[in-house]
Each structure stands twice: as C-alpha cells, then as structure tokens.
Amino acid sequence: METRLTEIAPDVYQLTTHLADVDFSLNQYLVSGTEPLLFHTGLRGIFPLVSYAVSRVVPVDQLRWIAFGHVEADECGSMNEWLRVAPHSTVVQGRIGCGVSIADLADRSPRPLADGEVLDIGGHRMRWIDTPHVPHAWEAGLLYDETTRTLFCGDLFGRAGAYPAATTDDIVAPAITTDEVFRASSLAPNSGATIRSLAELEVDTLALMHGPAFTGDCRAALLDLADDFDRRVAGELASPTGPAV
C-alpha cells in the first residue's frame, strides 16, 4: 500500500491511499502556503504513509494548520498524531465542531472558524463554509481556497474503488450510484439547498475526498448533485412507510 502524491492545482497536493481490502480510497489535500494546511488527516492506520507523502512536499514539523470537514476517522483520525509531529500546528474547524467535540478530542486547543471566515495561510486564502448535515454530521463544513478556486468538498461526490488523480469525466452519476448503496449522506430537507449554495462559488476544481479532483464544469456538477438530493428527499418523504432514515 502506498500514498499517491499529485499536484492538482498550484501548491495544492492530493494524497491518495487505496485500501485494497475494502476497495475504497481516501484523499487528503496539502495546501503548501507559508503556513501549510492539511485538509483531512486520514485514518490513524495510514498515518505513516500520509506523513511520508506530506514530507515529500514540506517537512512534517512545518505543518501549521490541520483542517477537516467533520468528525469521523478518515477526516480526523490521526489529528493527535499530527499535533505531535508538528508542534506548531493547530486544528481548525467550525464553531460547532470545536465546541462539541474537538476541544475535547484534540490534544491542543482548536481554533474555531465562523461561517465565511477566511484563514490566510500565506499564498492561499482558505474560507470556511458551514454545511450542517451535508454530507452528514451537525458540525459539517467545507473549505474553499479563494486563491486557486478549489472547493475541498469532502465526502460529496464520493465513490468506491480506485480512480485517477484528476478527471473531467462525469462525477455525478458515480456519486449517485455509490450513495444509493452506502446511504452515507444525510437526506435533510435543506441538503439540496446547501449544495446549491456552493454552486454560487467560483470553483475551478472540486477536490473530492473519495474520488478524483474534478476540473470540468463544477457549477453544473454541484447543481446536478443538489437536484439529486432534492429528488431523494422527496422520494423518502413520499414513501408510504415514511423516511428510511
């Protein structure tokens, strides 16, 4: 098992590990500004692989910010390992996540970010966006790099298996097929609207957590995904047995 390293936008690196036993892949993203930021830590079990991949770009002890979308093992499992090897690093996440979970789970105090707040890491302006329950979890949020117009969209558009580092092929159909199997997304009444609001950003690259970086028509992809969430929410509400979840 190894972690593939690919620069998907200027100074934005995708780190991909394929877990062969479950045929599932995880991405982390390293944004190597003056104050390097890692979005998603990866599982504790792949920390040696991921930290080695990071070290090919920046010394791991120079990492300054550790960010993730929500509290889950692939998002933040190795958070404390990173805090240990990068002594000047700080976890950043939304106010809900920091207040409810991370202030207790993390070995050092996190820095909460308000919805829309920009973290300037020197060379990249990273905007935190609250997306409660999208794709899942109360504390969910995403990061948008205003500088490279990259939206780090976490589990949105997720798929199983291996994939290339980047693509312009359709990412919506594989995401719908996958979510109909795994049912990982919260089908909240406002899920579609939340995704649709992301389409208002100027996005050149969608940086997926479980899929390739997408450099096609990002606005259309987000709008199509939003429509599918609306379709599935409506379907659940119309079900004679009521919503399944």
Ligand SMILES: [Fe+2]
């Ligand atoms: Fe997740």
Ligand SMILES: [Fe+2]
């Ligand atoms: Fe994930």
